[in-house]
Amino acid sequence: MLKFSEANAKTGRLNKVHRLRKWLKNKKKVYSLDLPAGHSCPQAKLCRSSVTKQPNGKLKLTDGPHCQFRCFSATAEVFYPTVYEARQHNFSLIKQAKTPHKIARLILDNLPPNCGILRYHVSGDFFSAAYFQAAIKVAQARPDVLFYGHTKNIPMLVKYGDSLPPNLRLSASHGGRYDHLIPKYNGPNSIVVFSEKEARKKHRKIDHDDSHLILSNKPFALLVHGIQPKGTAASKAVFALRRKGVNYSYSRKGNK
Secondary structure, three states: OOOEEEOOOOHHHHHHOHHHHHHHOOOOEEEEEOOOOOOOOOOEOOOOEEEEEOOOOOEEEEEOOOOOOOOHHHHHHHHOHHHHHHHHHHHHHHHHHOOHHHHHHHHHHHOOOOEEEEEEOOOOOOOOHHHHHHHHHHHHHOOOOEEEEEEOOHHHHHHHHHHOOOOEEEEEEOOEOOHHHHHHOOOOEEEEEOOHHHHHHOOOEEOOOOHHHHHOOOOEEEEOOOOOOOOOHHHHHHHHHHHHOOOOOOOEOOEO
């Protein structure tokens, strides 16, 4: 069975967004379907970090060669081995399913009965064309559920963007291998910024609760967050945000 995570601090705020209440009637909840950071993100570049299990059983975090800001989800996997194992479990099941139909069936059969909103990938990404196509099939089969997420699989967004079901909202995430294709996608796109000032300079509002992604096609920004490598620009930015009291952390134990 796939393991779905309950809402973290960020996705949990969707409960307070008035325009999304219709999806959460009758005690419906927000969940996420998560995969291992980095390993399931073949298109990632600037945020690529991943965790591997060593022969001695310990977990090791490695930043990619072009990493400018560490994926906060990778850090969570090191701190919480059960999170790492759950994401690896989901990754294995989806890869084994292989085809769009079988992957869609796997998700539909395991989707929590009280799911009203599902975020694809607080950690991870659509790592294959089959998985992306399966997400479309799932949304078509469950019009009563709102599905959404960020992705760096821009080629799939460009190919299927105009035909996505209305209950599947996807943002093109900058910082990957296919950024040059993002202008071809007629939907929202996001960038990571190191300060509120940078967001204003780039004329983007900061999305603290995923509502910009879901409710608007306008470009938006995400504040850098999580534990960053010591001495880096990202680390200094997180420290400065913390000193200002900016709510940049979205984590919740067991669901990062």
